[in-house]
Amino acid sequence: MTSRRNFLKGTLAGGAAAAAVSVSVSGPACARDNNPQPEGALGLLYDATLCVGCKACVAACKEVNGNPAEFSTSEQLWDTPLDTTAKTFNVIKMFRSGTMETKDDPDNGYAFMKTSCLHCNDPSCVSACPVSAMTKDPVTGIVGYDADACIGCRYCVAACPFGIPKYDYSSATGKIGKCELCRHRLPEGKYAACAEVCPTGATLYGKVSDLKAEAERRLSLKPGTKTVFQRGQLGGKDQSYENVVGHYVQHVYGEKEVGGTQVIKLSAVPFEKVGHKPLPERSASSKSETLQHTLYGGLVMPLAVLGVMTYFAKRNVKPDDDEL
Numbered sequence: 001m002t003s004r005r006n007f008l009k010g011t012l013a014g015g016a017a018a019a020a021v022s023v024s025v026s027g028p029a030c031a032r033d034n035n036p037q038p039e040g041a042l043g044l045l046y047d048a049t050l051c052v053g054c055k056a057c058v059a060a061c062k063e064v065n066g067n068p069a070e071f072s073t074s075e076q077l078w079d080t081p082l083d084t085t086a087k088t089f090n091v092i093k094m095f096r097s098g099t100m101e102t103k104d105d106p107d108n109g110y111a112f113m114k115t116s117c118l119h120c121n122d123p124s125c126v127s128a129c130p131v132s133a134m135t136k137d138p139v140t141g142i143v144g145y146d147a148d149a150c151i152g153c154r155y156c157v158a159a160c161p162f163g164i165p166k167y168d169y170s171s172a173t174g175k176i177g178k179c180e181l182c183r184h185r186l187p188e189g190k191y192a193a194c195a196e197v198c199p200t201g202a203t204l205y206g207k208v209s210d211l212k213a214e215a216e217r218r219l220s221l222k223p224g225t226k227t228v229f230q231r232g233q234l235g236g237k238d239q240s241y242e243n244v245v246g247h248y249v250q251h252v253y254g255e256k257e258v259g260g261t262q263v264i265k266l267s268a269v270p271f272e273k274v275g276h277k278p279l280p281e282r283s284a285s286s287k288s289e290t291l292q293h294t295l296y297g298g299l300v301m302p303l304a305v306l307g308v309m310t311y312f313a314k315r316n317v318k319p320d321d322d323e324l
Contacts, residue, residue, distance in 0.1 A: 031287045034259035035122040037208060041141035042181065043119060043262030044195060044203055045211040047218070048274070049104055049246025050229065051112040051202035053092055057194035061090040061116075064182060064193040083115065086168035086177030090116040090194055095274045104246060104268035111267065113274040114203060116194070117164045117179035118254055118261035119143045122283035125156035125165055133176070134165075141208070141262050142181045150176060161258055161279055181262075191233050198231065200243075206234030208262050215252045215266055223247040259283035 062069070062079065067087045069079035081088040093115055098108035123143050125134045133150035136143050145165075152174020156165040168175040182192045190196070195205035204211065211234060221227055223245055231239040247268045254261035257279040267274060 032289065034283045034286050037121040037260055038139060038141040040139055041208040041262050043208040043211060044192060044205055045215055046114045046265045047202050048111055048113055048267040050200045052200055053094060053112045054199065055092050056197045056199065057203055058090055058092060060193040060197040064185065065089060084164060084166060086166040086175060089177060089179040093275060095269055106269045106273060111269045111274060117143060118162055118263040119181060120258055120261050122259040122285045124159035124161060124284045127285035127289055128155040128159035130155065142183050144180050144183055145176055145178060147175050150174065161284065196232055201229045201231035204230060204234050210234050211264060212255065215264055218266060219248050219250055221245040256281045
């Protein structure tokens with residue numbers, strides 16, 4: 001028994017020493033910077049002041065992705081999803097307040113808001129995925145999903161600050177569903193179906209750098225005046241028309257939130273009222289990855305855990321009878 005006790009003491013001391021050396025070598029944990037947005041990043045500009053709630057984007061998304069209808073009414077006469085799911089990648093939600101007399105009035109009005117993947121510059125879902133089923137394209141920046149690689153762990157579901165990836169519980173093998181910005185249509189020269197069918201240009205597709213410039217242009221205009229709005233694809237076929245400038249909140253949502261996103265939004269109603277909680281500019285990935293690399297680099301965490309386990313094992317060892 002004495003030899004076992006000595007062994008445990010040696011293991012504990014060795015583990016503690018190795019952990020101390022590893023910590024000193026690794027140094028203090030400092031969060032890395034947010035990953036930058038690819039130069040040619042593609043995305044969407046959603047302007048809630050132009051949205052009429054027709055949900056043509058919802059139907060088009062279902063059609064091009066081969067997703068079935070989902071019902072929220074007892075009649076089940078038409079597709080009525082209330083939120084994004086593994087089979088509904090895009091929905092339009094409605095904000096209601098007071099008498100609901102005027103569109104985009106935050107006190108006595110109503111407004112619409114698009115809910116779908118924002119394609120973060122530094123996506124938590126990609127960082128959390130242990131098998132690279134979630135990936136970020138280095139050229140387009142689109143956050144894609146590979147069902148064949150997925151093991152159904154749902155780490156991406158827990159990691160996303162926007163609650164976008166959804167798990168398909170009806171799948172025998174486990175599957176995640178989310179918007180992939182219609183990346184399967186790009187080789188055909190097509191683009192995101194939600195933007196393609198939007199009759200007012202509330203959802204506009206293009207390079208994110210161009211979309212940001214367009215968003216800033218709109219914010220600089222005087223509310224109530226008229227300006228030209230593009231439909232479909234910014235920089236593509238001219239489908240522009242004239243409309244009234246909304247009373248925008250002076251904020252481009254997605255420009256800085258969690259390191260920035262490739263889907264940016266404009267609204268006349270404060271974003272926190274339409275389902276978008278305030279988020280920090282630092283991405284969660286920039287902090288969590290640094291912490292993980294610090295703890296596991298040089299086997300710091302395994303050795304520390306081994307040391308703690310050894311300590312408690314030592315405490316539970318009963319003395320030899322001949323030493324009593």
